Amino acid sequence: MRWAWVIGDGGNIIDRMNSERDFDDRARSATDRQPDTGVRAEDPPGLDSELLADHLRQELPGGITGELSGRLLTGGRSNLTYEVRDEAGRRWAVRRPPLGHVLPTAHDMAREFRVINALRTTPVPVPEAMLLCRDVSVLGAPFFVMEFVDGHSALDVEGLRELGSRRTGRIGSALVTQLVTLHSVDPEQVGLGDFGRPEGFLARQLRRWRTQLDGSRSRPTDLLDALHTRLGDALPVSPAPTIVHGDYRVDNTIFGDDDRMRAILDWEMATLGDPLADLGMLLVYGRRAPLAGHAPVNAETTPGYPTEDALIEAYATTSGRDVDGLAWYVGFGFFKLAVIMEGIHYRHRLGQTAGVGFGGIGELVEPLARSGHDALRAGLR
16 A cells, blocks of 8 residues: 655744643554545545635645645544645645544643744654644644655555565564654754643553543453553553554554655643553554454564564664563553544444444444453563
């Protein structure tokens, strides 16, 4: 599959953008990209092309040519991303919060815009933001605009198999290398020193993800509640804080034909905190059960992809960090993912999702919670 978007140039960094909030307020989905079906003749849910065109003519550097058409790229389980195209054939991506039920302080467009802008001055491969709009009269919610570039994006098992085992191995290795690069950035030097509150990070994460669960509760979730209790009874001591992505995985990246990572996407859960949370989530996405028919990317499903042990060892060696106790972070990652799925299930029951594939989401919650218990029981390393 070959489509990609990278955010384009422009705009001043917005200051004082809710810097006290943590990424745990921005619950999102692990499986939100939809098939490339081409630009639709009508507007997809959440995008008014006429109002957007009027706004971009006035505010976007360079403006637009003619009218806009758009299609949904992400399916409404978290922030929505659209491809929009003007009559001159130029393309952008537009990112906005999901429709309907949105938890308080979640899906903060300005926060995501800020971190991407800050990291453009570093070796971390990130897109560039062109335009942030806080005016809810345009699309019904704040949004920001990004520019497309070519590359391999939304990579899954099928896409990686098409690239072959050798290229898949390079991509898997690059995931670890770039994660270490991100965790090496000094937040103060890039203007993100106030981007989060690292002290008490894990306890606050656990508490706020429980709040997310309570805010979307529509049925008993005993196994998930028990996982929350186990995690709270075994909180680890965090290493020195870093910038963390919050949802780091292969399908949140863009790779070029040279297998170099061109961009890390979807920064809505970024904050300052414990770097092992990112590594734990990367392992969770390799361990999870199939979601919406899509197998997890790991060494068994995807020839050439590094084993879990190889990913851990590469991170530990390259970063110099102690990764003992990683099992807790994997268990916590499964807790987060289960809470996210419960929130999607809740929105779907209310008829507030856009796209397809939501009907069985609620059935995934208990298996994910069980996997979290298994990770804590078995341990890692």
